[in-house]
Amino acid sequence: MMISKAESRGRADLYRLLSRLYEREADQALLDSLRGLSLPEDNDDLKQGAAALRDYLAAAGPDAVDELAVDYAAVFLAAGSAEGAAALPCESVYTSPRRIFMQEAWEQVCRLYAGKGLGRAEGRADLMEDHLALELAFQGWLVDNGTVREQKSFLESHLLNWLPAFAADVDKYGRTPFYKAVTRITLGFLALERGLLEGLESGELSMARSFSVRNDRLAPILARLKEQYRVFAPKRFPKRGLKGADLIRYGEIDALTDIVYKEKSHLSAKEVFYPVSQTLFRFNGEECTQEEPADGREIILLARPCDINAVRRLDTIFLRNGQPDLYYARMREKLHLFLLECKEGFDNCFCVSMGSNVALDYEAAVRIDDICALVEVKNEAFLPYFQDEVPIDFAPEFVSENRRAARVPEIRREQLAEITVLDYWKQFDDKCIGCGGCNTACPTCSCFDTVDVIYHETSRDGERRRVWSGCMLEDFTRTAGGALARKTPGANMRFKVLHKIFDFKLRFGEEHMCVGCGRCIDRCPKDIDYLDAINGLSDLLAGKEG
Amino acid sequence: MENIMLPSPHKILSIVKETQAEYTFRVAYEGETKHGQFFQLSIPKVGEAPISVSGKGEGYIEFTIRKIGRLTQGIFGLQPGDVLFMRGPYGNAFPVDQFKGKDLVVICGGTGMAPVKTLLNHFYDHPEEGKSVHLICGFKDLGCVLFTEEIEKFKGKFHVIPTLDNSSAPGFETGMVTAHIGKIPFNSFEDYNVVIVGPPVMMRFAALECVKHGVPEDKIWVSFERRMSCAVGKCGHCKINETYVCLEGPVFNYSRARELLD
């Protein structure tokens, strides 16, 4: 039997609803939504809990919200009890010998959440991580994003291990039937979930999306993919790099052996969908004609988590800063991101400290080694290519520690005047040669120039292109007549650093521009260390504050 | 999806030589533009640059261009009947609604008069919308004076102080625009706005001078000139801190402009 996507959605939704019920007092909207709710009735707890809830809601009067607020406070917050007798909804309380908060269970779930790149949820900062509301929310997240094994493991070791004891306490301290019913439903639902997950794990039920593929079997799969897609991955270009070394950059691959997966690529993945040089239109004397893409095929791009997170930053600039850009948008629409798992970080990586070590918006994920590849398929369109392979339980793992880390300063807008004039930036004046190599290597640098190209001197035919540019180039701000808005390499370095770790986020919210890939450091011919530049600024500002 | 990088051809209707290095190009154009906005003008083979609208009328707009580099030189080689490629209009505009019913002071230098000229003409044509208009326009010397006829015209309704940096000529004061700011009767105004447009140094000193004369910072408006490749928030050239001059500018209130730090 196959479990459909729709069923998973329903499961995740119910986890979220239960999470909400424990998170804080019920309000009228919540009660109204419960009235229309249809619950599974597969076991006695579910049946009886649902019946009790229905009865309560049917009889509930206008002051139900107030009554429940009192009940919530008494049952879960020990309001009005001198000895603190209540059903305190945190795992540590039920699993630690002395029944206190923030014990081993709490530490475990904190680590689990962090490993998935999850911070504290908005508006829930006052709850412990092992609060029932957060554990249920996490389990719901796992339904959407985790493997069966992860779901089962969390269910068994962090929910079912304490829920029965907790439910008994709710029965004891509850004053209305409401929370008793809710707890009953929770118990019933978790039991149902365990059965489902056991079925999925044993193969009685199936939802296979992950496969193990021997490398000799991958070759024909790649060939079939290439009939429909252009496939890009990091490739080796011998002796084309700095000082005669090999250059690893993105290119279209023909064979699996083309993929360089044990090293970090020197240039990022962005050149695949935002080319170094791109024709915008062609012109003759009378008109300009928009350039159409030569190859209409869609693109599969094997990218690291940092590069996938960087795509979102480029989207922000090209699609959301002002009107969307057609050339970018049409490449972006064709792009299918396949995650290339990082086994461990490389030199100069600091993605963990930038929060970009985990990327979830991929359509498939791949772990490659010398013998086989493990593949998780999220976009069902790609399932047919892998269906005949050996199903396994696989989801990519993410690096959770780098050798280096950024200490990103918390800058306030009003501090800019002071930061702008710091002598600190002058150290780059003599060192940086303004080559722009750092901009070229960066997955999030998006700036360009436009240039007109003519086919020969006397003809009226030609084209306008856009080509990558960068804020570290001396002429980047030069206006007609020769004036420069930013005049020194130090000023350019300040501009770049602040853009990457301050003003992009200030403008767009959400996230810093820099994803911590460290390529700008790897690339700099003058050994200018951008990470040291961030941390040095941080220290300087901390020193000034203190 | 609209292609925001693709220009379209527009016919040049006439060309007026203002000075040796500045010509006004009248170009066929149907459509609205706001005071202070600009277009990306281009000549295929040569390139593209932002140029403000300096005049407008039925079926046309005008650009007053200073010959300074490759593209502008190329434009100077065009004749009436040739086409100019354009995309736009771009940028924000002077907040005319906020200027209504109040006194207005305009201080401009050189080609900086181009982006404020449609604004001046608006209040010239609609005196009922404004109160008094004081205009200080500075030029390097007599050979650099732009819009001679219109300046004469403005004298009919506005208080005009034309000035030459360091030479004298009939009808002109002598000295930088900053030297004449003290002549504006700020104290007699109930509510007013000051618009300053010109080279960056001129704008900085004129603004400081105004503040010295008691003008509150948020009554001052300036228009920025930056390197621009795209004018649509993509190429990054015009960015200062978190601000894109092509999107949020080129017109800024001075209280914001002074927080933009290069």
Ligand SMILES: Cc1cc2nc3c(=O)[nH]c(=O)nc-3n(C[C@H](O)[C@H](O)[C@H](O)COP(=O)(O)OP(=O)(O)OC[C@H]3O[C@@H](n4cnc5c(N)ncnc54)[C@H](O)[C@@H]3O)c2cc1C
């Ligand atoms: C909002 C706005 C409004 C403006 N309004 C007007 C106006 O009304 N009238 C007017 O005369 N001017 C105006 N300007 C200024 C005008 O845009 C410049 O004078 C114009 O760009 C000059 O173009 P050019 O090609 O002739 O000059 P150039 O100096 O040849 O080049 C133009 C720009 O491209 C850069 N550039 C050129 N070639 C290269 C290269 N090979 N490598 C790197 N950089 C290069 C230059 O640094 C310069 O910034 C305005 C500017 C802005 C931002």
Ligand code: SF4
């Ligand atoms: S600034 Fe450096 S570390 Fe950050 S994303 Fe760009 S190349 Fe990577």
Ligand code: SF4
């Ligand atoms: S920091 Fe290094 S890579 Fe970047 S422009 Fe300067 S010298 Fe080149």
Ligand code: FES
């Ligand atoms: S001019 Fe390109 S971003 Fe403003």
